[in-house]
Amino acid sequence: MNPALLAAAVIVLAGAVVGVSARDARIALGGLAVTLFVAPFLADPLPSAVALGTRLVAAALAAYLPWIAVRDPGSITRGSLLGAPVEAIVGLAAFVIGYGTAGLGAPAVGPAEAQGAGVALIALAVGPLVFGRDVFRLGSGAVLLLGGVLLVRTSLGGTPSGLESVVTGTLFIALGGSIAFLVVSASTAGAHGGEVFAEAGPVTTRVAPQAARRPPGRVPARTAPRMPTIAIRRSRRPAAERDESIEQLVLPVEPDPPVAPDPALDPAPGVSPADPPESDRT
Amino acid sequence: MSVLPFLVLAFGFSAASLLLRRWAEASAAVGLVGLVAAFVAALTIRPDELAIAGGSIAGSEYARLFLLLGTWTGLGLVAIGLATALPRNLAGALLAGLGAAGLALSLPDPTTAVIAAIAGGLAGILVTLREQPTTDGVAVATRELRAIAVAGAFILIATAWMSRPLDTLVEDPGVFGLAYVAVAVGVAMRFGAIPFHLWAARVADAAPEVALPLLSAWGPAALAVVGLAWVDSSIVPVIPISGDLPVERAVVIAVGLACLILGAIAAWIQDDLEHVVGYATVQDAGVVILAFAALDPGVWPASRTWIIVLLAARTAFAAWAVVVRARYGTRHIDDLDGWARRSPVLGISLLAIAIASVGWPGLAAFDARADVIQLAIDGPIQALALAAVFLPLLYYGRLFVVGLARPGEAMLAVQDDRPRRPTAQSPDPGASSPRRPGRAILSTIRPAVDTNRPLLIATLALVLAGTAVITAAGGFGLPAAAAESAPGSAGRPGDVTGPGTSPGSSPSLSPEATPSPTPASTAAPSATASPSPTVTASPPVSPTPSGSPSASPSAAPATPAATPAAS
Numbered sequence: 001m002n003p004a005l006l007a008a009a010v011i012v013l014a015g016a017v018v019g020v021s022a023r024d025a026r027i028a029l030g031g032l033a034v035t036l037f038v039a040p041f042l043a044d045p046l047p048s049a050v051a052l053g054t055r056l057v058a059a060a061l062a063a064y065l066p067w068i069a070v071r072d073p074g075s076i077t078r079g080s081l082l083g084a085p086v087e088a089i090v091g092l093a094a095f096v097i098g099y100g101t102a103g104l105g106a107p108a109v110g111p112a113e114a115q116g117a118g119v120a121l122i123a124l125a126v127g128p129l130v131f132g133r134d135v136f137r138l139g140s141g142a143v144l145l146l147g148g149v150l151l152v153r154t155s156l157g158g159t160p161s162g163l164e165s166v167v168t169g170t171l172f173i174a175l176g177g178s179i180a181f182l183v184v185s186a187s188t189a190g191a192h193g194g195e196v197f198a199e200a201g202p203v204t205t206r207v208a209p210q211a212a213r214r215p216p217g218r219v220p221a222r223t224a225p226r227m228p229t230i231a232i233r234r235s236r237r238p239a240a241e242r243d244e245s246i247e248q249l250v251l252p253v254e255p256d257p258p259v260a261p262d263p264a265l266d267p268a269p270g271v272s273p274a275d276p277p278e279s280d281r282t
Numbered sequence: 283m284s285v286l287p288f289l290v291l292a293f294g295f296s297a298a299s300l301l302l303r304r305w306a307e308a309s310a311a312v313g314l315v316g317l318v319a320a321f322v323a324a325l326t327i328r329p330d331e332l333a334i335a336g337g338s339i340a341g342s343e344y345a346r347l348f349l350l351l352g353t354w355t356g357l358g359l360v361a362i363g364l365a366t367a368l369p370r371n372l373a374g375a376l377l378a379g380l381g382a383a384g385l386a387l388s389l390p391d392p393t394t395a396v397i398a399a400i401a402g403g404l405a406g407i408l409v410t411l412r413e414q415p416t417t418d419g420v421a422v423a424t425r426e427l428r429a430i431a432v433a434g435a436f437i438l439i440a441t442a443w444m445s446r447p448l449d450t451l452v453e454d455p456g457v458f459g460l461a462y463v464a465v466a467v468g469v470a471m472r473f474g475a476i477p478f479h480l481w482a483a484r485v486a487d488a489a490p491e492v493a494l495p496l497l498s499a500w501g502p503a504a505l506a507v508v509g510l511a512w513v514d515s516s517i518v519p520v521i522p523i524s525g526d527l528p529v530e531r532a533v534v535i536a537v538g539l540a541c542l543i544l545g546a547i548a549a550w551i552q553d554d555l556e557h558v559v560g561y562a563t564v565q566d567a568g569v570v571i572l573a574f575a576a577l578d579p580g581v582w583p584a585s586r587t588w589i590i591v592l593l594a595a596r597t598a599f600a601a602w603a604v605v606v607r608a609r610y611g612t613r614h615i616d617d618l619d620g621w622a623r624r625s626p627v628l629g630i631s632l633l634a635i636a637i638a639s640v641g642w643p644g645l646a647a648f649d650a651r652a653d654v655i656q657l658a659i660d661g662p663i664q665a666l667a668l669a670a671v672f673l674p675l676l677y678y679g680r681l682f683v684v685g686l687a688r689p690g691e692a693m694l695a696v697q698d699d700r701p702r703r704p705t706a707q708s709p710d711p712g713a714s715s716p717r718r719p720g721r722a723i724l725s726t727i728r729p730a731v732d733t734n735r736p737l738l739i740a741t742l743a744l745v746l747a748g749t750a751v752i753t754a755a756g757g758f759g760l761p762a763a764a765a766e767s768a769p770g771s772a773g774r775p776g777d778v779t780g781p782g783t784s785p786g787s788s789p790s791l792s793p794e795a796t797p798s799p800t801p802a803s804t805a806a807p808s809a810t811a812s813p814s815p816t817v818t819a820s821p822p823v824s825p826t827p828s829g830s831p832s833a834s835p836s837a838a839p840a841t842p843a844a845t846p847a848a849s
Binding site: 048050053104105106107109122129135138139141142145146149150152153156157158161162163164165166167168170171174175177178179181182185186188189190191212 | 334335336337338339382385389391393394397398400401404405407408411414415416417419420424427428430431432434435439442443445446447448449450451454457498847
């Protein structure tokens with residue numbers, strides 16, 4: 001086992017865990033960026049300087065494009081329902097499985113650590129891809145899935161060529177651009193925190209911070225969700241004991257009427273509209 | 283080398299058009315110029331190879347034809363969009379998608395080609411949403427992103443698994459079967475084939491009609507061509523060792539047949555023109571899926587011929603639907619009584635599209651589709667599949683019956699195809715200035731164009747339909763281009779060495795294979811090109827009497843004896 005490669009794999013895994021479990025979209029994006037930056041180093045021998053530079057520049061662009069969309073302090077994402085520790089354990093278990101099955105039945109040309117990290121990323125991507133309710137989280141799942149598959153490919157086939165690095169970098173830039181485009185479109189459409197998939201559940205009157213700051217006249221009416229729904233039962237615990245973070249997970253089943261200006265949400269004199277109440281920040 | 287100018291122009295103008303998207307007219311103008319420049323660059327593509335950054339990019343006649351048709355029909359779509367309602371990102375996304383398709387078709391390494399095709403598919407997300415996005419629309423686009431990522435992951439894992447020394451894995455047919463099914467399912471997901479059609483149906487509902495060809499045909503088609511090349515080079519040569527994978531083939535045939543039959547029926551019963559176009563594409567994709575089930579080198583030219591015909595015919599069909607909606611203000615078939623009477627040009631267009639996509643024996647498209655079915659399916663099901671190719675007559679017939687019905691009041695109020703003189707307008711005071719001759723010309727042309735806009739967009743649809751008919755008849759050198767070897771293989775046009783000799787795409791079978799620090803895809807040349815200590819599964823191929831590429835089973839390395847030579 002190469003300690004340097006193992007350290008790189010741990011960093012990749014840690015970034016992915018942060019990416020899928022953080023509820024502040026900026027922190028989640030930071031985790032993804034770490035994963036994208038360190039993943040090219042999981043190769044033995046290392047790619048050429050040009051190939052490595054290409055991947056790093058591509059990683060920077062792939063992270064910067066969604067950053068434009070989520071840099072607002074109010075940007076929220078769903079995060080993990082299981083929590084970061086569970087995600088870390090899942091990733092670690094998948095890493096061990098991937099490391100132990102290096103080569104998938106035949107001698108691997110690349111390092112086993114790459115396959116371990118790749119399988120871990122694929123395992124961590126399952127949650128966001130299957131249960132993701134907001135655009136950013138689902139996009140993060142797509143990045144992790146393809147990043148994981150490409151790490152497995154590095155382990156099986158060896159260090160990618162310079163040309164493959166360029167094409168791979170282009171893929172990640174396109175992914176970042178797609179996520180940014182979708183997040184901005186979801187925000188324009190008035191989706192709560194980028195959540196565009198409906199869930200069965202109780203109706204909430206909570207307004208996401210971005211929607212709360214928007215002038216009342218510009219708030220678009222939400223249309224009736226038509227996507228297949230996944231029922232999430234509400235806790236029977238008393239309201240006082242509920243986790244506030246769960247509140248943001250529920251979406252209205254019935255279409256909301258156009259949001260009327262709520263006096264409670266109107267900024268009080270002397271309070272900047274750009275500074276939402278602390279309870280709205282998650 | 284000849285592909286490089288196309289790639290530079292396509293990606294460059296795409297970036298410029300998308301960066302200018304805030305200014306819709308400038309973005310469209312840059313996109314149009316880019317499409318024209320890319321069309322000219324595609325004309326110069328020829329079979330050659332450029333070594334670059336540790337890999338290579340190879341031009342081919344097939345890539346040339348693919349990209350020429352792509353840019354030509356793209357120009358038609360953008361022109362129709364400009365005359366009706368052009369989605370802001372369409373020109374830029376078209377250029378990005380075609381650039382990525384050109385890259386994928388030119389890369390000899392299948393894994394890299396798949397990565398390029400996936401990246402190109404992401405360009406379609408930019409045109410999935412309408413001008414005013416809704417949460418439903420964003421949800422559909424997000425599902426599309428998920429489908430592209432999952433399909434790409436399947437194919438990437440499969441190609442990566444096979445593109446390295448396989449050691450004793452070669453004795454396990456399950457390995458090849460699993461990889462083969464993963465690639466076929468990945469391509470089926472991208473096409474929205476039944477049973478993976480739900481997201482594609484929603485995309486057809488949510489996306490602007492003019493964007494449908496890019497979303498449901500061009501992006502998936504590039505991936506399908508890459509997938510077919512991989513199957514032909516990595517799976518077909520090992521069939522003598524691994525067996526003919528009966529269970530895996532049955533799964534793929536079931537998916538292909540479901541598309542072929544249910545796709546046509548779904549298109550027939552739909553009331554929405556967009557859905558008809560979407561399911562018609564799914565039905566045609568069924569033939570592509572069946573090509574994966576053939577596992578026969580003879581399916582190579584037929585499948586590639588059909589893919590080009592599919593692209594031309596379905597792009598023309600989508601353009602026709604856009605024009606119908608623009609002229610009659612509805613996309614519901616029940617409200618279109620008498621459409622063909624009001625616009626014979628559109629009627630002729632639909633007839634041409636029907637000929638291109640159904641055809642008759644002797645037509646290149648019909649024969650290609652029949653070859654694919656005959657090579658993929660045996661027994662009575664083959665007859666069923668061959669009969670199913672006429673099912674599109676159901677929905678084309680329904681459209682014609684509606685079109686030839688007596689027009690209602692609303693239809694009679696729509697302008698017909700007769701050319702009209704522009705009505706007299708107040709003269710443009712600046713037009714008479716001798717310093718502005720362009721303005722004078724514009725002031726003369728613009729009223730005439732505006733007055734005859736319905737006829738002009740119908741004519742554009744007719745041009746695209748005519749292109750589809752010529753393609754279906756084997757025009758533009760389609761049969762020769764389709765029979766060409768895969769990029770980077772030892773063979774060249776005229777040779778029939780087949781794609782099986784493609785370096786890098788062949789799995790190494792020798793148990794004594796020495797792991798190489800470089801990827802097998804680039805380091806392991808084929809046995810015919812430059813022998814190496816690694817025996818590859820890519821046997822020397824011999825021409826069949828029909829001229830199609832054929833792998834010689836006797837050359838399959840059933841024994842692990844290595845050929846002595848230096849790598």
